[in-house]
Amino acid sequence: MKHASRPVVLSLIVAALWTAPAAAQTTAPLSFETMEALQNAANGKAGPRIVPGRSIPVPDTVSPALQASIAGPYRVPNWNANPKSATEWKQLVASLADAGAAARQAMREKLGVTIEPTVIGGVKAFILTPKEIPPANRNRLLFHVHGGGYVYAPGESGTPEATLMAGIGGFKVISIDYRMPPDFPFPAAMDDAMAAWKAAVGMQDPRNMAIFGTSTGGGMTLAMILRAKQEGLPLPAAIAPGTPWSDLTETGDTYKTNEWLDNVLVSYSGVWSHAAQLYANGHDLKDPQISPIYGDFHGFPPAILTSGTRDLFLSLTVLTHRKLRRAGVEADLQVFEGMSHAQYNFDPDAPETKETFTEIARFFDRHLGK
């Protein structure tokens, strides 16, 4: 080592210490000067970005309620499940759905929202109705498509976002319970969504309607508009794709940069990559009905998109936003500090939750007829 040059020594240190998870709570961090030298050496020429392992504090720039969500441990087994059979998938999905039943009931009570099962266009659904509907919203109807990676959140367990929108925004909401794999892979979910949409536009003037949903529900919202355009069906007056899973192929920078940082999705290599394959069932993941980012967004209704700075799907959100804008579509973007994927749907008491749905409600109010 005596004759090794400084860059060589640095690269040996770098190589020896590479890519492991950080554990700052047990070890003292390196000095800035050491990090500066190591990082400059590792990033001294063009190429991939080399970032060090780190312990990242909970930000104090969000509400205490959101701080608690950000501090939360990884959601095991939600994020990393790897069921080996249809039976195992169904057991997992059912147990996760059951686990949240009391919280969903409490959320409805807190927000004064009632739930009623229904069938629309042959598709199972729920109607969420707030205690009071403001006069401007009485002839308006929102159409909700739930998230959950095309595998999670069947039945009533798919309705929390619809509850938040109904309660905070003061809208009547239909939330569809579309069929999912393993029994019903693509295109069953989209077939159900379109059958329900065709029936819904018979219930209310589509100019007074909006479609919204988060994650998988955001992707399906976009795919529904593509398919409605193709089939010559009426479009809604506005859409709100929240952090949409608009690309199932792990394409997008934050699939990498926010990996292990997002405490909801954590990593595409967990359950989401399995769910994508299970849903697509051999179809090309780049089919715009599966990954709508590959579709043509011209003629889309005005859209409002929501994400967070720690969201694994932040790239999908901003890429979708930019593509809508380039297609001449009016599109608003809101990005919340420190939020991981879809975290605005989790805590009805967080001010950021109220802010999210108030903004979406204002956007709908601007674009929907009365």
Next chain:
Amino acid sequence: MKHASRPVVLSLIVAALWTAPAAAQTTAPLSFETMEALQNAANGKAGPRIVPGRSIPVPDTVSPALQASIAGPYRVPNWNANPKSATEWKQLVASLADAGAAARQAMREKLGVTIEPTVIGGVKAFILTPKEIPPANRNRLLFHVHGGGYVYAPGESGTPEATLMAGIGGFKVISIDYRMPPDFPFPAAMDDAMAAWKAAVGMQDPRNMAIFGTSTGGGMTLAMILRAKQEGLPLPAAIAPGTPWSDLTETGDTYKTNEWLDNVLVSYSGVWSHAAQLYANGHDLKDPQISPIYGDFHGFPPAILTSGTRDLFLSLTVLTHRKLRRAGVEADLQVFEGMSHAQYNFDPDAPETKETFTEIARFFDRHLGK
């Protein structure tokens, strides 16, 4: 070790490998299953987020030109300079300014923009004029405040963003050359900006004017509105604070999450922390004239904000956006895939540069009188 439990073994591995820069180019990455176990163990209870060191590829979801910017090495010595005296500061600032002179000249020629030095309200400035000004913009005037951490980009070297706005948007732009430390700390820069603004509103109807700037220039844009409100001066019809340095105190989640990932600013602990102290010169960094995020945004003109997913100031941008919205201000947000801090100002040939300024020009067109 024989009797160590699995969590203990994991935490020993984690501790042994902690927080060093990754060097994926020299070592094989760990398997997903290993990462899953280590990361679940490290993030199994509420608290700070433990993220591993990684090699993050250049995204293929942006233009080739932006890919080249994203791939680029850290900007040494821009990001990590640590001058020990006023003389050293001046030498550094001058040498960086000189280094870009030919590129700035080429940019003006490419965009057909001419530059003319002037003095406005006793403040040195430059007038940037595009070859053609569309009829709608002939009675409009934009006011530009350059960035550079309150230390970089004196004189003509502060004008590239003004050139891009003039050339791409087709506006006449005044770009002010405000005084900076070490000779002129706070409030000299703001005094100059306000003196120039008072003179500018005598040149054109402020309803036909907008103020814009990036980073320090974005922070100053916000501070100018706070001060204009306080002093009862006319406000512009719109503002465009790009990735604004609205908080000099290292408050905001992406100061941490995007540290070492942003290849422009890299880390607050580099030159920026020194520049903040040099500028504030003993004043409270939370003074709203220094960190405008602590000011009252009610009554602000419509604003459009721009950032990127790798930007160290992404949090400052979205926190500013949210605070404007909560104050009832019309505020648009655009976030570009993979971009580090202010990277939309760097390459006139990148489609994302054109997109950024076209969006800002459209926003101005919507809000400025003719």
